[in-house]
Amino acid sequence: GESVGLHLPTLSVQEGDNSIINCAYSNSASDYFIWYKQESGKGPQFIIDIRSNMDKRQGQRVTVLLNKTVKHLSLQIAATQPGDSAVYFCAENGAAGNKLTFGGGTRVLVKP
Amino acid sequence: NAGVTQTPKFQVLKTGQSMTLQCAQDMNHEYMSWYRQDPGMGLRLIHYSVGAGITDQGEVPNGYNVSRSTTEDFPLRLLSAAPSQTSVYFCASSYLTGHRETQYFGPGTRLLVL
Numbered sequence A: 001g002e003s004v005g006l007h008l009p010t011l012s013v014q015e016g017d018n019s020i021i022n023c024a025y026s027n028s029a030s031d032y033f034i035w036y037k038q039e040s041g042k043g044p045q046f047i048i049d050i051r052s053n054m055d056k057r058q059g060q061r062v063t064v065l066l067n068k069t070v071k072h073l074s075l076q077i078a079a080t081q082p083g084d085s086a087v088y089f090c091a092e093n094g095a096a097g098n099k100l101t102f103g104g105g106t107r108v109l110v111k112p
Numbered sequence B: 001n002a003g004v005t006q007t008p009k010f011q012v013l014k015t016g017q018s019m020t021l022q023c024a025q026d027m028n029h030e031y032m033s034w035y036r037q038d039p040g041m042g043l044r045l046i047h048y049s050v051g052a053g054i055t056d057q058g059e060v061p062n063g064y065n066v067s068r069s070t071t072e073d074f075p076l077r078l079l080s081a082a083p084s085q086t087s088v089y090f091c092a093s094s095y096l097t098g099h100r101e102t103q104y105f106g107p108g109t110r111l112l113v114l
Helices: none
Strands: A003-004 A012-013 A019-025 A032-038 A045-051 A056-058 A064-068 A071-078 A086-093 A100-102 A106-111 B004-007 B008-015 B017-025 B031-037 B043-051 B054-057 B063-066 B077-078 B087-094 B109-113
Touching: A012 A019, A019 A032, A019 A106, A032 A064, A032 A071, A045 A056, A045 A064, A045 A071, A045 B043, A056 B008, A071 A086, A100 B031, B004 B054, B004 B087, B008 B017, B017 B031, B017 B087
Parallel strands: A012 A106, B008 B109
Antiparallel strands: A003 A019, A019 A071, A032 A045, A032 A086, A056 A064, A064 A071, A086 A100, A086 A106, B004 B017, B017 B077, B031 B043, B031 B087, B043 B054, B063 B077, B087 B109
């Protein structure tokens, strides 16, 4: 079936460096993608989203890139801070209703 | 504005027991959904609702029932708990428009079935 997946299960990054989290999706009809951050013991928290008619979208210290040709999504975090330590999920909002399909998650560990 | 709230935060059940996980939102969102999250994995959709009186199955609906009598509430019922239902359960809600809308998640309910 259709799926959204992540390449790296764990990413260690030095405080102040930039982080890049990657995600591959398989449904070519996907038209909306979301990145969520999940801290330990909490629910997923919306970070940024992007629609399929865009290639790039920027937020505060975060940028999402979408490459529809290779069905790849990435989240870039600039100047990573200790508070960025969490598990990051990409999710696809498919064509049927408002249902989300989640990838497996990448844990980001920020080293001081 | 409390957002999405879930109760209880933690629950321990014995195999065969039943219980209801509560979810409420005060944002007047039409769409509500339930997900489960198993260790080291992403979230999987159990059931969802596009409005009061309307529910449908997600990816992993077996063993769970839902109802949507009001816009605000979307309870999830386990009729006969099994150890395989040990998980963290998240409720989410969003507006329903002609476009995809961001879903907002509650804090989760941790369930242990012995």
